[in-house]
Amino acid sequence: MVNHEIKIAFQEYDNLHELNTSDQHLCLESVKALKNSHSPYSKFRVGVAMLLQSGKIIYASNQENVAYPSGLCAERVALFYWGANHPDDPIITMAITAHSDEFAITKPITSCGSCLQVLAEYEKKQDQQINIILYCQQGPIWKIKGIQNQLPFLFFEDRLITQ
Structure with a gap:
């Protein structure tokens, strides 16, 4: 038997002013994205502002539907929009x-x-x-670099990708 240990890393900030100017701006932009949330059932709004390498910001929010599985989280709305419209402009940071x-x-x-x-x-x-910046407007802010610090056992199989 072999024991394995997985460690994740993230930074925690007490308030918005501890972040650099670019990250502060992106957090405030994510708040603006909340206004387009369609969440009449849960009354739980999520907003995303996603900074691309070109400097462009993509905005997204959660979109609910009375047929619950038909809704979509803000993060996937942003990512799918990026994939359809800006796949050659890398994503630098997402504020949620x-x-x-x-x-x-x-x-x-x-x-x-x-x-x-x-x-x-x-x-x-x-x-x-x-x-990824998880911006809590009334609490701490977490900044996380890379998916391995959020989902260490992600599903990925290189042989499923066709080139």
Whole structure:
């Protein structure tokens, strides 16, 4: 038997002003993305602002549907939009924030497993790690570099990729 240990790394900031100017700006842009959330059922809005290498920012928000599986998380909305429109402009950083009409959010909200899996494939596609900022507006902020620090056992099989 062999014991293995997996470690993840991330940075925690007490407030927005501890981040560099670019990351502060992206966090504030993610708050703007919340306004287009369609979340009448959960009343839980998620906004994403995604910085591309060219300096362009892509905005996305969660989109719910009364047939629940038909909705889509903000992260996948942003990633799929990027893949369809800007695949040659690498993603540098994604800032993700959330707001609930029902309760206060006091710690960073992490992406769901489906979003992490899509993020993993797009990170591999662009052959470059993506910085993720989980912006909690009323609590700490987490900055995470690369998918391995969020999903260490991601599903990926190189033989499934056709070139």
